[in-house]
Amino acid sequence: xxxxxxxxxxxxxxxxxxxxxxxxxxxxxxxxxxxxxxxxxxxxxxxxxxxxxxxxxxxxxxxxxxxxxxxxxxxxxxxxxxxxxxxxxxxxxxxxxxxxxxxxxxxxxxxxxxxxxxxxxxxxxxxxxxxxxxxxxxxxxxxxxxxxxxxxxxxxxxxxxxxxxxxxxxxxxxxxxxxxxxxxxxxxxxxxxxxxxxxxxxxxxxxxxxxxxxxxxxxxxxxxxxxxxxxxxxxxxxxxxxxxxxxxxxxxxxxxxxxxx
Amino acid sequence: xxxxxxxxxxxxxxxxxxxxxxxxxxxxxxxxxxxxxxxxxxxxxxxxxxxxxxxxxxxxxxxxxxxxxxxxxxxxxxxxxxxxxxxxxxxxxxxxxxxxxxxxxxxxxxxxxxxxxxxxxxxxxxxxxxxxxxxxxxxxxxxxxxxxxxxxxxxxxxxxxxxxxxxxxxxxxxxxxxxxxxxxxxxxxxxxxxxxxxxxxxxxxxxxxx
Numbered sequence: 001x002x003x004x005x006x007x008x009x010x011x012x013x014x015x016x017x018x019x020x021x022x023x024x025x026x027x028x029x030x031x032x033x034x035x036x037x038x039x040x041x042x043x044x045x046x047x048x049x050x051x052x053x054x055x056x057x058x059x060x061x062x063x064x065x066x067x068x069x070x071x072x073x074x075x076x077x078x079x080x081x082x083x084x085x086x087x088x089x090x091x092x093x094x095x096x097x098x099x100x101x102x103x104x105x106x107x108x109x110x111x112x113x114x115x116x117x118x119x120x121x122x123x124x125x126x127x128x129x130x131x132x133x134x135x136x137x138x139x140x141x142x143x144x145x146x147x148x149x150x151x152x153x154x155x156x157x158x159x160x161x162x163x164x165x166x167x168x169x170x171x172x173x174x175x176x177x178x179x180x181x182x183x184x185x186x187x188x189x190x191x192x193x194x195x196x197x198x199x200x201x202x203x204x205x206x207x208x209x210x211x212x213x214x215x216x217x218x219x220x221x222x223x224x225x226x227x228x229x230x231x232x233x234x235x236x237x238x239x240x241x242x243x244x245x246x247x248x249x250x251x252x253x254x255x256x257x258x259x260x261x
Numbered sequence: 262x263x264x265x266x267x268x269x270x271x272x273x274x275x276x277x278x279x280x281x282x283x284x285x286x287x288x289x290x291x292x293x294x295x296x297x298x299x300x301x302x303x304x305x306x307x308x309x310x311x312x313x314x315x316x317x318x319x320x321x322x323x324x325x326x327x328x329x330x331x332x333x334x335x336x337x338x339x340x341x342x343x344x345x346x347x348x349x350x351x352x353x354x355x356x357x358x359x360x361x362x363x364x365x366x367x368x369x370x371x372x373x374x375x376x377x378x379x380x381x382x383x384x385x386x387x388x389x390x391x392x393x394x395x396x397x398x399x400x401x402x403x404x405x406x407x408x409x410x411x412x413x414x415x416x417x418x419x420x421x422x423x424x425x426x427x428x429x430x431x432x433x434x435x436x437x438x439x440x441x442x443x444x445x446x447x448x449x450x451x452x453x454x455x456x457x458x459x460x461x462x463x464x465x466x467x468x469x470x471x
Contacts, residue, residue: 001428003386003406040453045386071280075453076408096276098410098451121309123382123410173384202380227385257386257406260454 003257004221004249005045005228006242007206008235010035012081013052015061033068039235040073042242043259047073048101048176048230051081052151063095070096080128080176086115093120101126101176104149107156107163110170117171126206127167128176131160131193145193152180160193161200168201175201176230179209186212186233194224206230214240214248221254265467266301268328268344269293270308271318278307278341281450285461299327303336303467308343312352312372312413315343316362325365332367335441337467345437345444346372346415354413368439370417379430381412389425389435389447396469397436397443398425399462405455407447409435414446441470 011018016030036047047069051062059082066079079092080101089100106112106127116125130152131145145160164175177197179190189210198205204227207220211231220226234240246256265282267275267289275291282289282305289305292298306328308315319325331338340348347364352372355361364372375381390404414433417423425436427446437444443463449456 001387002383005385043453067276070277072284074277074281074284074450074456076451094274094276096274096280121382123384173382204380204384257453260405 001255002227003045003255004226005206006043006217006245006256007046007048007078007228007230008039008044008242009048009050009208009230009232011050011052011232012062012065014058015065018052032065033072036069036073036077039242040075043246043257044075044242045228045257046076046078048078048080050101051079053082056082063091066092066097067095078126080126084112086112086119089116089120089124093124099124099126099174101128102172103128103130104151106167107147107149107158110166113167113170113172117173122171122173122203125172126174126176127164127172128178129160129164129167130178130180132180133190133193143192145196148180152178152183161196164197164201168203172203174204174206174227176206176208178230182210183208184233185210188212188216189220189224189226189229191219191224194220194226198225204228212239214245217245218249218252218254221249264297264301265289265303265305265464266298267291268298268304268306268324270306270315270322270324274309275307277448278305278450281457281460282464285457285464287460287464293322293324295323295327298324299330301331301336302471303463304328304331304338305341305463306338306344306347307341308347310343311354312343312346312364313355313358313361315347316364319347319365320362328365329367332365332442337441337463337470338443339463340442340444341450342411342446342448345446346413348437348442348444349415349417352413367442368415368417368422368437368444369419370415370422372413373416374413375429375433376431382410383412383429384410386452387427387429387435387447389427389445391425391436392423395424395438396466397438397459397462399465400458401455401462405452405458407435407445407449407452407455407459409447411446415444
């Protein structure tokens with residue numbers, strides 16, 4: 001039986017981590033390799049690097065980050081942010097990444113998902129989707145969600161459920177779903193949206209955006225039917241350790257990979 | 262004649278496995294040269310991708326004969342993922358391909374696709390439970406979690422060749438052993454402390470043999 005995964009996400013800009021501090025046993029809180037190593041020791045099941053570098057030149061730094069991390073961290077690494085070509089995917093995968101996460105470029109050109117899946121296998125290709133609730137309470141009783149691109153800055157007019165189904169049919173191996181409404185609120189994942197997406201596709205869905213408590217994660221993995229939860233703030237600010245999260249989920253009967261020494 | 266060689270068949274990302282070996286004090290070399298592989302003290306044989314492509318690449322690079330020599334001389338060989346599947350003769354993945362390339366056929370059995378209804382690929386952390394106490398799984402006998410990513414699994418003809426099994430809707434063989442030949446379906450180089458332990462155990466098997 002597959003274990004439910006706990007995945008820390010590190011935002012990286014120009015090769016440095018830009019979110020969160022408050023770690024005592026990390027010498028340099030801004031060093032992505034050290035942060036990834038820390039979470040690896042803590043029992044993370046996977047690490048996600050999200051490159052939010054603005055410039056194309058600055059993006060070269062993420063390749064080095066991946067390579068250095070892969071020298072010391074022996075769990076799967078996923079890299080997202082600005083990936084717009086199979087050749088860049090290949091470079092990241094050869095540097096030690098196990099998966100690449102596509103977002104804006106896939107929205108512009110969905111066949112990029114297919115090209116990646118054909119060349120490297122579906123298991124390498126994550127499609128990251130940022131979505132926001134549509135306020136149409138006046139006209140309909142069921143909620144809808146709209147997909148945003150460019151790190152959540154641009155509305156695309158695309159319907160969330162249609163887009164995740166298209167991504168799956170193109171060969172995506174996983175969906176990384178972020179609720180922009182919930183992101184950063186610590187108020188819980190958007191369970192309704194999560195359940196709608198996990199009901200629409202068969203590939204694993206990683207829940208992201210809104211985790212503030214252990215109950216939130218349990219809810220995402222049960223009511224939301226997510227395979228994994230991505231967490232940033234609760235981990236970065238030390239609210240919970242990965243061991244605490246896993247102990248809690250395990251006590252509630254969910255399969256998790258125990259934290260080893 | 263005592264080198265540990267990681268076989269570069271052109272399909273796998275070898276960086277992580279190389280670094281993971283170093284992490285547990287093994288000093289491997291990466292090579293695609295048949296002469297070096299044939300003379301290796303022990304071999305790690307990783308692989309990802311398609312069975313047919315990989316088997317053909319082995320033939321083209323003249324690595325098939327080199328690996329068969331290692332197997333015949335009873336030197337330790339560890340196949341990882343597709344590398345393990347290639348220890349068998351053929352895979353259902355090559356079902357509709359005429360003149361599909363054969364695997365090494367050093368362990369009798371077949372490589373099968375997961376039954377319909379199960380999401381494939383099987384990706385993520387799952388437990389490998391050893392059938393017996395074995396040096397490869399020393400310290401891992403309780404059934405540690407390892408990282409898997411695959412759509413096909415091996416089905417050895419002889420039950421005794423199945424070293425560990427994993428539950429995914431049903432129980433499939435996730436590790437094999439036949440004499441000096443070992444194989445794991447999961448990726449020890451991506452399986453955290455448990456994976457490093459397994460590689461260290463393989464290192465110990467090599468040391469005991471030499």
